[in-house]
Amino acid sequence: SANKKLLVLPGDGIGPEVMGEVRRVIDWMGRRRAASFDIEEGLVGGAAIEATGTPCPDSTVEAAMRADAVLFGSVGGPRWDKLPFEQRPELGILRLRKDLGLFANLRPAVVLDPLVDASSLKADVVRGLDIMIVRESTGGIYFGEPRGVHTGPDGKRTGIDTEVYTEDEIARVARVAFDLARKRRNKVTSTEKANVMQSGRLWRAVVSEVHQAEFPDVELEHMYADNAAMQLCSRPKQFDVILASNLFGDVLSDLAAALTGSLGMLPSATLGAVQPSGKRHALYEPIHGSAPDIAGRGVANPSAQMLSFAMLLRWSFGMEEDARMIEAAVEKVLAGGLRTADIMQPGLARVGTAVMGEAILRELEKLAA
Ligand code: NAD
Ligand code: IPM
Ligand code: MN
Numbered sequence: 001s002a003n004k005k006l007l008v009l010p011g012d013g014i015g016p017e018v019m020g021e022v023r024r025v026i027d028w029m030g031r032r033r034a035a036s037f038d039i040e041e042g043l044v045g046g047a048a049i050e051a052t053g054t055p056c057p058d059s060t061v062e063a064a065m066r067a068d069a070v071l072f073g074s075v076g077g078p079r080w081d082k083l084p085f086e087q088r089p090e091l092g093i094l095r096l097r098k099d100l101g102l103f104a105n106l107r108p109a110v111v112l113d114p115l116v117d118a119s120s121l122k123a124d125v126v127r128g129l130d131i132m133i134v135r136e137s138t139g140g141i142y143f144g145e146p147r148g149v150h151t152g153p154d155g156k157r158t159g160i161d162t163e164v165y166t167e168d169e170i171a172r173v174a175r176v177a178f179d180l181a182r183k184r185r186n187k188v189t190s191t192e193k194a195n196v197m198q199s200g201r202l203w204r205a206v207v208s209e210v211h212q213a214e215f216p217d218v219e220l221e222h223m224y225a226d227n228a229a230m231q232l233c234s235r236p237k238q239f240d241v242i243l244a245s246n247l248f249g250d251v252l253s254d255l256a257a258a259l260t261g262s263l264g265m266l267p268s269a270t271l272g273a274v275q276p277s278g279k280r281h282a283l284y285e286p287i288h289g290s291a292p293d294i295a296g297r298g299v300a301n302p303s304a305q306m307l308s309f310a311m312l313l314r315w316s317f318g319m320e321e322d323a324r325m326i327e328a329a330v331e332k333v334l335a336g337g338l339r340t341a342d343i344m345q346p347g348l349a350r351v352g353t354a355v356m357g358e359a360i361l362r363e364l365e366k367l368a369a
Helices: 015-032 046-052 058-066 091-099 113-118 167-182 198-214 225-234 246-259 303-317 320-335 353-368
Strands: 004-011 037-041 069-074 104-110 130-136 148-151 157-160 187-192 219-224 241-244 269-271 282-284
Touching: 004 015, 004 046, 004 058, 004 303, 015 037, 015 069, 015 303, 015 353, 058 091, 069 091, 069 303, 104 167, 104 246, 104 303, 113 320, 130 167, 130 246, 167 187, 167 198, 167 241, 187 198, 187 225, 187 246, 198 219, 219 225, 225 241, 225 246, 241 246, 269 303, 282 303, 303 320, 303 353, 320 353
Parallel strands: 004 037, 004 069, 069 282, 130 241, 187 219, 187 241
Antiparallel strands: 104 130, 104 269, 148 157, 269 282
16 A cells, blocks of 8 residues: 555563554544554564564564664563573664664754753753764674674683774765754764774764765864763753764763653654665664663653654654654643653652653644644
């Protein structure tokens, strides 16, 4: 059919809990917005290990290839922590990114007005904060060879990971960052450690070349990644788009999440190249994990998953109005004083996942009326 094909991968821990609330919104959109999706649900992570023995079965990768977009929950948990490295649930998301060529992970960090006081920083420092982190997501130290733990002749072990970046890998993710900047406040801060890393030296050179040749109108600043972490905590509003390697982007985006109040608020989009057919593989995932410490209790914040679905509507289907409606609904619920435990503030009403999801639906209903 001509319906939009969605692959839903709830995964582990709080993944299925927060995904459940998104499923209700998808159903609602079918009824009230005449937006119909063909939804397939698949296995990934620990859930896939239990059912099939592997964290990312071929059938899941094939379904992801066929889909117009993938909505991903989260993977991992203590139950699978003792498995050999190549069998861990986390491999589920890593393989999907790699096999689908999803090299650009967009991680917005936006401080919503109702959450200004939930931030770890002073209200004045974060009010109105709107950063986009563009994290490279199919290269670098996550995938570079050689890697492994080797035991030497003396019986001592050595752990090895290798940071590898080709100039093409750097250039294509840099282009995504510059493109985004043009639609925002026209500034890119590129992070690396060109002072100590060869791959960082190349990163800085290639980003400068792409800038000069294709985006001279965008303001470009280079910043060492350690300094960027410090600046994010002290003067975060200087940033517009932050460009980072796989590892630095992972760390900086969790840090940015803390500025916005909670990991439970932040969505992301992981995009591939636009193919000649016009198709672009894309996966949408909250930046948080499976939160084993709160899983199974119905208290997780569904906002990050919900906002990931909004990003999906915007980036994969051009459904800007619907995306904004969902974002507005989340913000309205927060403004109304409902809070999951992670963003709880004195005097407000603490609710669980389902009540939060219900409230988002009610706001959507009002916005659509
Ligand atoms: P985490 O993001 O799962 O949790 C960190 C902290 O944030 C916890 O205290 C958790 O309760 C809280 N938190 C996270 N999401 C929340 C939400 N929606 N609502 C309320 N609180 C929330 O990170 P972790 O504890 O370091 O990792 C747990 C597992 O998840 C590990 O196996 C890890 O590898 C995996 N992980 C998976 C992904 C992913 O699937 N994309 C991302 C990060 C971590
Ligand atoms: C993330 C996670 C993943 C990563 C893990 C689970 C592989 O931390 O999406 O931020 O490191 O990319
Ligand atoms: Mn992470």
